[in-house]
Amino acid sequence: MTATREDILAALKGVADPISGTDIVSAGMVRALTVNDGAVRFVLEVNPQAAERMEPVRAEAEAKAKAVPGVSSVSAVMTAHSAKAPPELKPQRKAEPQGPQKLPGIDRIVAIASGKGGVGKSTVSANLACALAAEGRRVGLLDADVYGPSQPRMLGVSGRPASPDGKTILPMRNHGVTMMSIGLMTNEGQAVVWRGPMLMGALQQMMNQVQWGALDVLLVDLPPGTGDVQMTLSQKAEVSGAIIVSTPQDVALIDARKGVDMFNQLKVPILGMIENMSTHICSKCGHEEHVFGHGGVATEAEKLGVPLLAEIPLHLDIRLASDGGAPIVVSKPDSPQAQAFRQVARRLVEEGKA
Numbered sequence: 078m079t080a081t082r083e084d085i086l087a088a089l090k091g092v093a094d095p096i097s098g099t100d101i102v103s104a105g106m107v108r109a110l111t112v113n114d115g116a117v118r119f120v121l122e123v124n125p126q127a128a129e130r131m132e133p134v135r136a137e138a139e140a141k142a143k144a145v146p147g148v149s150s151v152s153a154v155m156t157a158h159s160a161k162a163p164p165e166l167k168p169q170r171k172a173e174p175q176g177p178q179k180l181p182g183i184d185r186i187v188a189i190a191s192g193k194g195g196v197g198k199s200t201v202s203a204n205l206a207c208a209l210a211a212e213g214r215r216v217g218l219l220d221a222d223v224y225g226p227s228q229p230r231m232l233g234v235s236g237r238p239a240s241p242d243g244k245t246i247l248p249m250r251n252h253g254v255t256m257m258s259i260g261l262m263t264n265e266g267q268a269v270v271w272r273g274p275m276l277m278g279a280l281q282q283m284m285n286q287v288q289w290g291a292l293d294v295l296l297v298d299l300p301p302g303t304g305d306v307q308m309t310l311s312q313k314a315e316v317s318g319a320i321i322v323s324t325p326q327d328v329a330l331i332d333a334r335k336g337v338d339m340f341n342q343l344k345v346p347i348l349g350m351i352e353n354m355s356t357h358i359c360s361k362c363g364h365e366e367h368v369f370g371h372g373g374v375a376t377e378a379e380k381l382g383v384p385l386l387a388e389i390p391l392h393l394d395i396r397l398a399s400d401g402g403a404p405i406v407v408s409k410p411d412s413p414q415a416q417a418f419r420q421v422a423r424r425l426v427e428e429g430k431a
């Protein structure tokens with residue numbers, strides 16, 4: 078009968094490491110184990126200061142290995158620590174977490190999505206974030222729109238986020254909102270082509286390495302459509318709900334429906350839909366016009382059985398405010414346009430959703 082490496086490791090697992098409290102194999106002390114025709118050799122890596130204390134451990138390991146059937150001789154020597162244990166004998170790492178996880182310190186994650194680009198998803202995200210802050214909520218805004226990050230401009234922040242320890246990233250803060258954007262990690266004006274793993278990496282970095290602090294809600298401004306970022310977000314983090322932004326046009330609505338389907342499949346509850354650019358209100362005369370039609374989102378929301386949270390008018394002030402770095406909720410808080418956003422915020426807070 079010949080003894081195998083596994084037999085020896087199993088026997089050595091019966092030897093306790095007095096320092097870590099586990100056994101010497103789990104503690105990663107057993108190195109360079111070879112079994113050759115019954116001749117067993119291994120090294121026990123120990124802290125040089127603990128060498129004397131570890132001698133009985135070495136002797137016990139030697140005896141236990143010798144007792145394995147088929148072993149003819151054992152040589153066990155102690156050496157000083159090296160920085161790294163060899164991969165096969167590394168102490169077992171805890172299994173990677175499976176399924177969506179809660180991010181530490183963050184009570185809720187709300188995704189802001191749209192089927193189509195340019196419907197005003199970022200404008201809604203920025204205003205909603207500021208409106209929730211005005212309700213006294215601790216709000217974070219993660220700009221995950223990798224194809225066109227616009228939150229730094231809308232919230233009026235610039236510069237590179239600091240990373241004092243080289244591992245974690247300090248988010249930016251303005252208008253009471255803690256914010257981090259992929260746009261702050263690239264050079265302004267530089268077109269970013271993020272694909273596959275890089276994109277996942279960037280999103281995960283923003284979720285896990287940014288020091289968000291304690292938040293009642295983290296809004297995530299998603300890229301338009303139903304792609305990798307949406308999937309990764311909902312697979313890695315426990316998303317408590319999604320808000321779908323759409324204009325009333327048919328083309329936008331068809332895409333919005335796809336977004337609703339995707340979140341249903343990902344088992345993310347839809348908190349509601351927001352119709353943006355609902356009616357155009359002339360900034361000079363106040364005349365109302367339905368540029369993209371009107372009420373399409375209300376009909377769609379009813380069909381899908383989800384609440385219609387707001388109908389936001391198309392108004393020059395909304396664009397000027399966003400372009401100027403202070404969303405309308407902050408720059409003209411009493412305007413009807415700002416009130417439309419504030420009502421959504423109040424409703425979400427009342428319903429315990431933000």
Ligand SMILES: Nc1ncnc2c1ncn2[C@@H]1O[C@H](COP(=O)(O)OP(=O)(O)OP(=O)(O)O)[C@@H](O)[C@H]1O
Nearest residue numbers: 194195196197198199200301390391392395396399
């Ligand atoms: N209700 C509104 N009234 C006036 N202008 C608006 C309104 N909503 C959005 N806009 C303007 O429309 C443009 C597109 O909006 P925004 O960037 O928010 O869209 P988006 O859906 O996030 O786009 P993308 O998918 O490209 O990121 C911006 O210039 C914004 O200021």
